[in-house]
Amino acid sequence: MPFDARNDLPETPALVLDESVVQANIDRLQAHCDARGVRLRPHIKTHKIPRFALAQVAAGAAGITCQKIGEAEVMADAGLDDILITYNIVGAEKCARLRRLSDRLRHLAVTVDSAATVDGLSAAFETAERPLVVLVECDTGAGRCGVQSPEEAAALAARIEAAPGLSYGGLMTFPAVGDLDGVARFMRRALELVAERGLSCREVSSGGTPDMWKSGEDDFVTEYRAGTYIFNDRSLVNRGTVPLEACAARVHATVVSAPTPTRLVVDAGSKVLTTDLFGQTGHGTVIGHPEADVVGLSEEHGVIHLPKDHGLAVGDRVEIVPNHICVVVNMFDEIFLRRTDGTLETVPVAARGKVT
Amino acid sequence: MPFDARNDLPETPALVLDESVVQANIDRLQAHCDARGVRLRPHIKTHKIPRFALAQVAAGAAGITCQKIGEAEVMADAGLDDILITYNIVGAEKCARLRRLSDRLRHLAVTVDSAATVDGLSAAFETAERPLVVLVECDTGAGRCGVQSPEEAAALAARIEAAPGLSYGGLMTFPAVGDLDGVARFMRRALELVAERGLSCREVSSGGTPDMWKSGEDDFVTEYRAGTYIFNDRSLVNRGTVPLEACAARVHATVVSAPTPTRLVVDAGSKVLTTDLFGQTGHGTVIGHPEADVVGLSEEHGVIHLPKDHGLAVGDRVEIVPNHICVVVNMFDEIFLRRTDGTLETVPVAARGKVT
Numbered sequence: 001m002p003f004d005a006r007n008d009l010p011e012t013p014a015l016v017l018d019e020s021v022v023q024a025n026i027d028r029l030q031a032h033c034d035a036r037g038v039r040l041r042p043h044i045k046t047h048k049i050p051r052f053a054l055a056q057v058a059a060g061a062a063g064i065t066c067q068k069i070g071e072a073e074v075m076a077d078a079g080l081d082d083i084l085i086t087y088n089i090v091g092a093e094k095c096a097r098l099r100r101l102s103d104r105l106r107h108l109a110v111t112v113d114s115a116a117t118v119d120g121l122s123a124a125f126e127t128a129e130r131p132l133v134v135l136v137e138c139d140t141g142a143g144r145c146g147v148q149s150p151e152e153a154a155a156l157a158a159r160i161e162a163a164p165g166l167s168y169g170g171l172m173t174f175p176a177v178g179d180l181d182g183v184a185r186f187m188r189r190a191l192e193l194v195a196e197r198g199l200s201c202r203e204v205s206s207g208g209t210p211d212m213w214k215s216g217e218d219d220f221v222t223e224y225r226a227g228t229y230i231f232n233d234r235s236l237v238n239r240g241t242v243p244l245e246a247c248a249a250r251v252h253a254t255v256v257s258a259p260t261p262t263r264l265v266v267d268a269g270s271k272v273l274t275t276d277l278f279g280q281t282g283h284g285t286v287i288g289h290p291e292a293d294v295v296g297l298s299e300e301h302g303v304i305h306l307p308k309d310h311g312l313a314v315g316d317r318v319e320i321v322p323n324h325i326c327v328v329v330n331m332f333d334e335i336f337l338r339r340t341d342g343t344l345e346t347v348p349v350a351a352r353g354k355v356t
Numbered sequence: 357m358p359f360d361a362r363n364d365l366p367e368t369p370a371l372v373l374d375e376s377v378v379q380a381n382i383d384r385l386q387a388h389c390d391a392r393g394v395r396l397r398p399h400i401k402t403h404k405i406p407r408f409a410l411a412q413v414a415a416g417a418a419g420i421t422c423q424k425i426g427e428a429e430v431m432a433d434a435g436l437d438d439i440l441i442t443y444n445i446v447g448a449e450k451c452a453r454l455r456r457l458s459d460r461l462r463h464l465a466v467t468v469d470s471a472a473t474v475d476g477l478s479a480a481f482e483t484a485e486r487p488l489v490v491l492v493e494c495d496t497g498a499g500r501c502g503v504q505s506p507e508e509a510a511a512l513a514a515r516i517e518a519a520p521g522l523s524y525g526g527l528m529t530f531p532a533v534g535d536l537d538g539v540a541r542f543m544r545r546a547l548e549l550v551a552e553r554g555l556s557c558r559e560v561s562s563g564g565t566p567d568m569w570k571s572g573e574d575d576f577v578t579e580y581r582a583g584t585y586i587f588n589d590r591s592l593v594n595r596g597t598v599p600l601e602a603c604a605a606r607v608h609a610t611v612v613s614a615p616t617p618t619r620l621v622v623d624a625g626s627k628v629l630t631t632d633l634f635g636q637t638g639h640g641t642v643i644g645h646p647e648a649d650v651v652g653l654s655e656e657h658g659v660i661h662l663p664k665d666h667g668l669a670v671g672d673r674v675e676i677v678p679n680h681i682c683v684v685v686n687m688f689d690e691i692f693l694r695r696t697d698g699t700l701e702t703v704p705v706a707a708r709g710k711v712t
Contacts, residue, residue, distance in 0.1 A: 011449055011712040045655060067656045087656065088612040090623070090671055093367055113613050116670040144657050145613040145621050256444040257469050257501040265501050267446070271686055272711055275632045299401060299682060300423045300443065301500050314472040315446055326655060330627055333709045353689045355628055356367040 010344065012254040012317065013268040015328065015335045021248035022230060022337075023055065029212055029229050030059045036216020041065050041084060043207065043227030046326045048351035049335070050078030052230060063107065065207075065225045069097050070354030072108075078350075081106040084205070086137070086172060086225065088117045088145060094356070095124035102132055109133035109203075111172045113146050118159050118166065125165030133169035134160045135203060138190060140183040141176035150186060154193035161199055170203035170222070177210045184218050191220060210241055233325035234285050235278045249335075250287065250319040251328065253302065258314055264304045266318060270297040272331050276324040284320040294320065366700065368610040368673065369624040371684065371691045377604035378408065378586060378693075385568055385585050386415045392572020397421050397440060399563065399583030402682045404707035405691070406434030408586060419463065421563075421581045425453050426710030428464075434706075437462040440561070442493070442528060442581065444473045444501060450712070451480035458488055465489035465559075467528045469502050474515050474522065481521030489525035490516045491559060494546060496539040497532035506542060510549035517555055526559035526578070533566045540574050547576060566597050589681035590641050591634045605691075606643065606675040607684065609658065614670055620660040622674060626653040628687050632680040640676040650676065 010016070026042075033040040039062035044053050053064050053075055063082030066072040072083045082105070089098050089110055102108045102125070112118050112134055125132045136156045139146025147153045153171060161168040171190055175183040187204060194201060206215065207225030209232075215224040231249040232242045251272060257265035273283050275297060286292035286304065289312075296303040302320075312318065322328045329335065330352055337345045366372070389396040395418035400409050409420050409431055419438030422428040428439045438461070445454050445466055454477070458464045468474050468490055481488045492512045495502025503509045509527060517524040527546055531539040543560060550557060562571065563581030565588075571580040587605040588598045609624035629639050631653060642648035642660065645668075652659040658676075668674065678684045685691065686708055693701045 011447070013711050087623075088621075088670070090610055090612045091367070113615060114670050117612070120671070139615055143619070143652075144615075144654060144659055146615060148615055254446055256446045256473075259469060259495055259500075259502060259504055263499070265444075267443075270630075270632060270683055274626075275630065275683075276626060277631070296499075298500060303500060314444070314470050315476070327626055327631075331709070332711070353687070355369050355688070 008344070009317070010252065010336050012252050013272045014252045015332050016250055016252050016344070017231065017335055017337050018248045019337050019339050021246065022052070025230050025232060025246060025248060026056055026059045029226060030061065032213065033215060033224055034060060038216040038221055039223040041205070041223045041225050042230065043067070043225050044071060044075060044351065046227035046230055046329065048329060048349050049347055050075060050080070050350055051347065053080050054078065056230070062223060065227070068354050068356065069094060069101060070356050071351040072101055074351040074354060076101060076104050083107070084109045086111050086174070088112055088114070090117055090120060092120070092124070095120050098132070099124045099128060102128065102130070107133070109135060109169050111135045111137040112156065112160070113137045113139075115156065115159055118156065118163055122163035122165050128165050131165055131167035134166050135169045135172040135205060136160070138171055138173045138186060140173045140186040141179050142174050143176075144174065146173065150190035150193050153190040154197055157194050157199050158197050168199055170201035170205065172203075172205040175206055175208055175211070177208060180211065180214060180217070187220060209236060210239055212241070228326060231325045234321045234323045235280060237285070237321070238280060244285070244321065247321045249325050249329070250321055251284070253318050253320060255312055255314050255316045255318065258312070261308045262306055264306060264312055266302045266304060267300065268302045268320060269300040271299050272328065273297055273302060273320065273322050274324070274327045274331065276327050278324040280323045284322050287319040287321065289318070364700070365608065365673070366692050368608050369628045370608045371688050372606055372608050372700070373587065373691055373693050374604045375693050375695050377602065379411065381586050381588060381602060381604060382412055382415045385582060386417065388569065389571060389580055390416060394572040394577055395579040397561070397579045397581050398586065399423070399581050400427060400431060400707065402583035402586055402685065404685060404705050405703055406431060406436070406706055407703065409436050410434065412586070418579060421583070424710050424712060425450060425457060426712050427707040428457055430707040430710060432457060432460050439463070440465045442467050442530070444468055444470065446473055446476060448476070448480070451476050454488070455480045455484060458484065458486070463489070465491060465525050467491045467493040468512065468516070469493045469495075471512065471515055474512065474519055478519035478521050484521050487521055487523035490522050491525045491528040491561065492516070494527055494529045494542060496529045496542040497535050498530050499532075500530065502529065506546035506549050509546040510553055513550050513555050514553050524555055526557035526561065528561040531562055531564055531567070533564060536567065536570060536573070543576060565592060566595055568597070584682060587681045590677050590679045591636060593641070593677070594636060600641070600677065603677045605681050605685070606677055607640070609674050609676060611668055611670050611672045611674065614668070617664045618662055620662060620668055622658045622660060623656065624658045624676060625656040627655050628684065629653055629658060629676065629678050630680070630683045630687065632683050634680040636679045640678050643675040643677065645674070
């Protein structure tokens with residue numbers, strides 16, 4: 001539903017995205033990856049919206065990354081046919097869902113870090129016409145999932161290749177930000193050990209938006225996963241990864257209270273901005289008011305401290321760049337896209353809330 | 357959709373509520389308020405589910421409290437007809453929506469803390485058949501919205517009473533936890549000043565679950581708003597307000613990775629548990645594993661540290677009591693209600709995501 005941007009601004013709180021900034025962000029990282037010879041496989045957890053996934057593929061992405069089967073199902077419905085789910089899919093019910101999804105897609109891959117997960121996937125896929133592609137997740141320092149050593153990685157690769165219904169697809173890591181040397185040491189050794197077992201890695205998948213401009217520096221990485229880059233956020237500005245102008249998404253809010261000369265309250269609280277500090281101080285950057293400090297959020301109120309004579313009054317609108325855009329998009333049933341002609345279009349967040 | 361609790365546990369992550377604990381929580385606070393002679397007006401921001409609002413009214417609640425017009429619209433659809441929206445409704449579009457809502461209800465009231473908000477409401481309601489009831493919000497120390505002094509409260513009360521289409525309804529405060537003396541000083545003085553202007557306060561509304569057992573101690577409070585009490589959460593256990601057994605809501609999650617002997621990863625991250633620490637350390641209490649520490653959340657992963665030999669393996673389910681239940685319910689499209697016969701029923705979170 002298009003409507004005039006100036007006369008029909010959406011009721012607040014609302015998430016408004018600038019389409020030209022979105023497209024520039026897509027094009028910039030794609031050009032970088034093309035120049036470095038690494039495939040880009042964007043993570044849709046950030047936007048959860050099929051049209052953006054399609055735009056990423058149209059720009060040259062090799063496929064997409066999802067974290068949940070439910071997200072992948074939404075994207076498959078929209079015609080995306082090459083999906084990597086970077087998650088341990090555990091349990092008979094989920095594995096059966098994964099197989100149904102696989103039957104609809106040109107290419108589906110998942111990651112694992114344990115024998116138990118491999119065995120569960122194999123049980124679901126042993127009668128499948130096409131094997132499921134399975135990559136080994138390596139914990140190269142992030143301290144989340146992943147095998148703990150190159151030796152474990154090679155052993156798990158062999159177990160995958162031997163498992164009925166599965167095909168070993170390579171290695172994957174979600175690197176700790178800033179430690180690319182440590183990541184490279186782990187992954188190079190794992191590649192050696194996998195090769196010693198006579199297996200080849202079709203993909204070596206790395207990722208993360210903060211280090212995206214370094215993607216392709218390591219010649220062993222074949223594909224790069226980034227999510228946040230499509231919109232960017234305050235955390236990336238504060239890290240120095242992107243300028244504020246590259247932030248495509250702003251939460252529009254209305255000043256609903258000005259209780260003191262230095263305190264404003266807006267109608268965007270933790271049920272919109274979330275409490276995700278993501279390493280920041282404060283809950284967002286208020287555009288045009290660098291002196292403003294979003295000091296606190298309750299569920300439906302955002303409290304902003306400002307020096308006196310800030311010029312804002314009850315009824316005024318403010319625009320806030322959030323700390324962590326991936327979790328903020330997930331709070332909205334729909335977002336508003338400001339198109340290049342200035343009109344706003346309502347776009348459903350189709351994969352929002354797909355928690356399973 | 358009822359299904360057998362033992363054989364058909366929902367896919368994880370899932371929020372499972374125990375109906376008998378919910379009903380006991382409803383009954384306990386209602387009995388307390390009845391005994392103290394204060395009306396209970398539960399805040400539905402915690403559950404966002406009409407059946408629970410109806411259960412609260414059936415138990416004796418005077419009506420309900422909402423924070424957003426969108427929440428109130430959902431509740432009105434379900435037959436709730438006495439609603440207080442404890443929020444400054446700002447802007448012509450929202451005020452028009454409020455008037456349409458008012459026409460459907462037996463009783464609607466809102467709160468204000470500024471002349472600008474009063475004037476906006478009056479413009480929308482001046483031609484209404486019934487006046488809108490408006491209470492003055494008082495900031496008694498919480499530092500959010502609210503007039504800053506009893507003098508301001510009385511002046512705003514007079515402005516409301518003089519405004520076409522509006523009727524002065526009383527005073528409201530969201531007290532800072534634990535400072536009931538300061539709250540009482542502010543509110544008693546405001547009541548005196550309002551009375552000096554020849555106005556009477558039909559309601560003096562206070563609230564907050566942490567201090568709920570003290571509601572009714574002050575004889576000037578006529579109604580009490582509490583939200584979290586219906587489910588309770590880890591923050592209330594850690595404050596000593598309720599025992600763990602009174603927590604009706606648990607996030608069920610599955611262990612998807614056990615990378616080291618002391619680290620588990622479950623499939624509930626910040627898109628389920630949220631990053632709301634709410635004054636706590638850690639992101640939840642793992643039932644049956646008091647030694648477990650939910651040390652970190654990424655979007656779809658929860659990282660738990662445990663001493664060795666914890667007995668949990670990939671595929672096992674855990675139940676987590678979240679820090680702040682109000683924001684967790686809001687992450688789910690549906691919850692699972694464990695009924696007294698042990699079966700589980702799927703219940704939509706009808707007012708989830710109603711941000712405007």
